Amino acid sequence: MAARAVGVEAAALEGVEVEYAAAGRVLGPFELSVSDGEIVALVGPSGCGKSTALRLLAGLETPTRGRTRLAAGRGETSMVFQAATLAPWLTALANVALPLELAGAPRGEARRRAAQALQRVGLGGSQGARPAQLSGGMAMRVALARALVTAPRVLLLDEPFAALDEITRRALADDLLLLWQVERAAIVFVTHSVEEAVYMAARVVVMTCGPGRAAAQITVEAPLPRPAGFRATPLFRHAAEAVSAELALVMGASA
Amino acid sequence: MNRLERVLAPVALITLLLLLWETVCRAARIPAFLLPPPSQVAAALVEGAPSLALAAWRTLSMALLALAAASLFASSVGLFVSLDRTVENAVRPLAVGLQVTPVVAIAPLFVIWAGIDHPGRAIVALAAIVAFFPIYSGVVTGLKSADPDLERLFDLYGAGPMQRLLRLRMPAAVPAMLEGHKVAAGLAVIGAVVAEFVAGSGGAQGLAWRILEAGNRLQTARMFAAIIVLAVMAGLLHFAFQALEARALVWWRGR
Numbered sequence: 421m422a423a424r425a426v427g428v429e430a431a432a433l434e435g436v437e438v439e440y441a442a443a444g445r446v447l448g449p450f451e452l453s454v455s456d457g458e459i460v461a462l463v464g465p466s467g468c469g470k471s472t473a474l475r476l477l478a479g480l481e482t483p484t485r486g487r488t489r490l491a492a493g494r495g496e497t498s499m500v501f502q503a504a505t506l507a508p509w510l511t512a513l514a515n516v517a518l519p520l521e522l523a524g525a526p527r528g529e530a531r532r533r534a535a536q537a538l539q540r541v542g543l544g545g546s547q548g549a550r551p552a553q554l555s556g557g558m559a560m561r562v563a564l565a566r567a568l569v570t571a572p573r574v575l576l577l578d579e580p581f582a583a584l585d586e587i588t589r590r591a592l593a594d595d596l597l598l599l600w601q602v603e604r605a606a607i608v609f610v611t612h613s614v615e616e617a618v619y620m621a622a623r624v625v626v627m628t629c630g631p632g633r634a635a636a637q638i639t640v641e642a643p644l645p646r647p648a649g650f651r652a653t654p655l656f657r658h659a660a661e662a663v664s665a666e667l668a669l670v671m672g673a674s675a
Numbered sequence: 676m677n678r679l680e681r682v683l684a685p686v687a688l689i690t691l692l693l694l695l696w697e698t699v700c701r702a703a704r705i706p707a708f709l710l711p712p713p714s715q716v717a718a719a720l721v722e723g724a725p726s727l728a729l730a731a732w733r734t735l736s737m738a739l740l741a742l743a744a745a746s747l748f749a750s751s752v753g754l755f756v757s758l759d760r761t762v763e764n765a766v767r768p769l770a771v772g773l774q775v776t777p778v779v780a781i782a783p784l785f786v787i788w789a790g791i792d793h794p795g796r797a798i799v800a801l802a803a804i805v806a807f808f809p810i811y812s813g814v815v816t817g818l819k820s821a822d823p824d825l826e827r828l829f830d831l832y833g834a835g836p837m838q839r840l841l842r843l844r845m846p847a848a849v850p851a852m853l854e855g856h857k858v859a860a861g862l863a864v865i866g867a868v869v870a871e872f873v874a875g876s877g878g879a880q881g882l883a884w885r886i887l888e889a890g891n892r893l894q895t896a897r898m899f900a901a902i903i904v905l906a907v908m909a910g911l912l913h914f915a916f917q918a919l920e921a922r923a924l925v926w927w928r929g930r
Contacts, residue, residue, distance in 0.1 A: 508929075
């Protein structure tokens with residue numbers, strides 16, 4: 421996978437607003453521009469349109485007002501949800517091969533690349549396992565492999581590790597950053613965890629509620645993937661405190 | 676121990692009830708045409724075993740034939756209907772109407788249509804009608820039961836309608852379809868017996884006819900014998916389908 425030029429826009433939301441008949445306006449006006457290879461975290465209270473913003477970036481929804489600029493073509497965007505969302509009737513390998521097969525890749529070729537993707541997330545030995553036989557962390561790795569198997573330009577993660585225990589989510593965060601180092605996809609992820617946001621993202625966008633808007637942006641000026649012991653550094657703590665402070669303001673305003 | 680208890684507990688209860696029944700019949704000198712003691716019922720069972728077995732087979736084969744017909748018909752209608760919301764809405768009241776109308780009420784119609792010489796056809800058709808709804812509703816709900824996030828992934832990967840049906844909706848429908856067939860199997864037996872009662876002729880020679888015939892002659896012990904055979908047969912069928920469903924689910928999700 422050739423590294424993509426940094427600074428080229430991968431996806432952008434331009435003054436988007438999303439209204440649902442039942443819920444009214446859930447998002448916007450909201451601006452977000454993500455460059456190739458950039459990692460952005462969206463942090464905010466529940467129901468702030470964060471997942472809606474992700475679906476806009478995926479092209480799964482169209483905004484009521486404003487517009488989206490999606491540089492990624494069809495099949496160049498991948499998504500990971502809070503649950504692993506694997507097909508229970510398929511093996512891990514078949515689940516990972518699915519996006520390729522849907523795009524028309526020959527079965528053998530798809531399975532070969534899927535096996536490589538599983539290898540990369542450390543599950544080379546679990547090709548034949550069914551989702552029901554995998555632990556939560558392993559199932560999430562399979563979901564990651566499925567997202568990465570298409571070598572996406574944009575990777576969208578909707579609270580990807582929220583259902584996992586602390587140790588597993590830290591391990592997965594590190595693994596994801598290592599994988600990102602190779603793939604250099606633009607990553608946008610939604611999280612409730614300030615720690616996770618600061619640890620993984622170069623830029624953290626704090627969102628307000630009802631309707632969702634960007635309240636603040638905090639840049640984390642540290643190399644990615646993070647050096648060992650990064651969570652203990654003053655830089656990490658300051659960034660986390662800055663995000664927490666903004667979040668407290670947002671929560672106070674909406675409470 | 677637990678397993679043994681699960682077998683022994685009902686056996687003990689049944690033995691106790693039979694003893695009580697026998698004692699009451701003898702002590703109160705209840706006439707045998709009103710309530711024969713279990714010993715007489717057992718004698719009738721042994722004596723009538725060959726003809727009861729044949730009658731049970733006839734009822735069972737009609738029920739299974741009806742189940743197969745219902746499965747084929749309900750699955751294809753369910754599949755067709757799920758392709759289009761308007762069609763589904765159009766068919767729903769008809770399907771519900773078919774389900775809520777008691778089979779006894781429509782049985783005479785079918786007996787007329789099948790002709791007096793072919794009560795078997797009417798019975799199979801009626802049992803199939805009773806078995807239709809659970810399978811139909813299992814197929815329709817099953818085809819809609821795929822994880823919405825998995826549906827989104829199919830959107831994201833640009834899956835076509837055929838790919839979506841074959842690779843997502845149909846495999847996702849398997850558990851609901853199995854459940855529908857299990858319920859339908861029990862209903863098919865009930866439907867076959869009820870239809871045979873209404874047909875009221877000996878043409879089909881099933882268990883219902885044995886009950887009717889013995890009843891007309893006030894041979895109450897033989898009625899009981901036929902009822903017991905019917906209950907045991909329906910029970911065994913239920914357990915067989917339950918075991919089949921459990922097996923199939925293990926195959927489906929690999930555990």
